[in-house]
């Protein structure tokens with residue numbers, strides 16, 4: 001099953017539109033609309049609880065459901081607009097919640113993380129008002145996926161320069177959809 005992690009806040013999100021076109025072609029998927037989920041930053045209390053669960057290998061606790069869902073997905077699609085050089089904070093909070101050692105990764109004897117996730121590919125869909133700079137958005141997710149989660153392949157699908165004066169945003173989004181679906185732009 002493909003897991004669609006949607007961090008697009010706007011109702012008319014163009015990032016979500018591109019991701020949905022791709023997902024419709026890929027087949028069945030489960031959507032996690034992050035802005036509507038009860039996903040919160042870890043606190044001293046919730047972190048202690050999680051540490052205790054992980055130490056006791058109680059992976060079936062509801063608190064770890066997002067981590068389990070992420071680890072079990074066959075493919076992962078993330079939609080995240082380019083915000084402040086990165087992505088919406090709800091996606092970072094989600095990552096903080098799923099990064100459970102013992103479920104998505106384990107540390108080897110050498111201290112190097114070994115991924116436990118089943119997905120063979122993670123596709124990151126984004127749009128940007130100006131030029132898309134991947135360093136702290138796609139670059140960060142790619143590094144986590146490949147180095148920590150064991151997801152071997154990552155791919156970026158983007159539409160950029162959507163908000164600059166004179167841009168035909170509609171056309172740029174449609175071109176990104178064509179590219180995502182494997183056609184010539």
Ligand SMILES: Cc1cc2nc3c(=O)[nH]c(=O)nc-3n(C[C@H](O)[C@H](O)[C@H](O)COP(=O)(O)O)c2cc1C
Pocket residue numbers: 008009010012013014015016081082083084085086127128129130131132162163
């Ligand atoms: C809070 C916020 C921060 C943004 N930061 C950037 C930015 O750093 N660089 C940029 O090029 N565009 C930035 N933009 C513009 C968005 O990347 C652009 O409008 C994008 O297409 C929005 O995606 P959406 O249609 O899926 O909501 C920002 C927009 C918002 C609302």
